[in-house]
Amino acid sequence: MQEKKIICTVCPIGCNITVRGGGEQIKSMEGFGCKRGEAYARSEFIHPVRILTSTAKVEGCKIPLVPVRSSKPVPKELLFKCMNEIRGLYVKAPVHRYDVLIPNILETGVDIVASGTVE
Numbered sequence: 001m002q003e004k005k006i007i008c009t010v011c012p013i014g015c016n017i018t019v020r021g022g023g024e025q026i027k028s029m030e031g032f033g034c035k036r037g038e039a040y041a042r043s044e045f046i047h048p049v050r051i052l053t054s055t056a057k058v059e060g061c062k063i064p065l066v067p068v069r070s071s072k073p074v075p076k077e078l079l080f081k082c083m084n085e086i087r088g089l090y091v092k093a094p095v096h097r098y099d100v101l102i103p104n105i106l107e108t109g110v111d112i113v114a115s116g117t118v119e
């Protein structure tokens with residue numbers, strides 16, 4: 001059986017939650033202060049995801065980088081691969097906020113979008 005300590009980030013209280021189980025089975029969970037935290041810890045234990053933020057290179061302007069982010073959370077185990085895809089990306093200026101720079105990255109159904117504007 002696996003034990004995972006999770007700090008809930010849903011609200012500023014930051015409850016320390018301990019989850020025990022294996023695979024997709026949760027045997028016990030303690031330390032959560034509310035239902036939202038219980039759901040967060042369950043998701044973190046079974047399949048953690050993260051919003052990815054980074055920067056992408058821009059050609060043809062004075063500011064050579066634009067901030068980017070994922071349109072939805074990405075499975076945690078794919079974060080490094082996604083970062084590598086973004087590292088290899090060169091976009092041409094102008095880039096506007098919410099422009100889709102990499103659609104459906106690694107076939108996750110998640111887009112990488114600009115979170116800033118570079119003229």
Ligand code: SF4
Pocket residue numbers: 008009010011012013014015031032033034035036037038
């Ligand atoms: S479990 Fe509930 S009370 Fe505790 S940090 Fe998470 S959201 Fe806040």
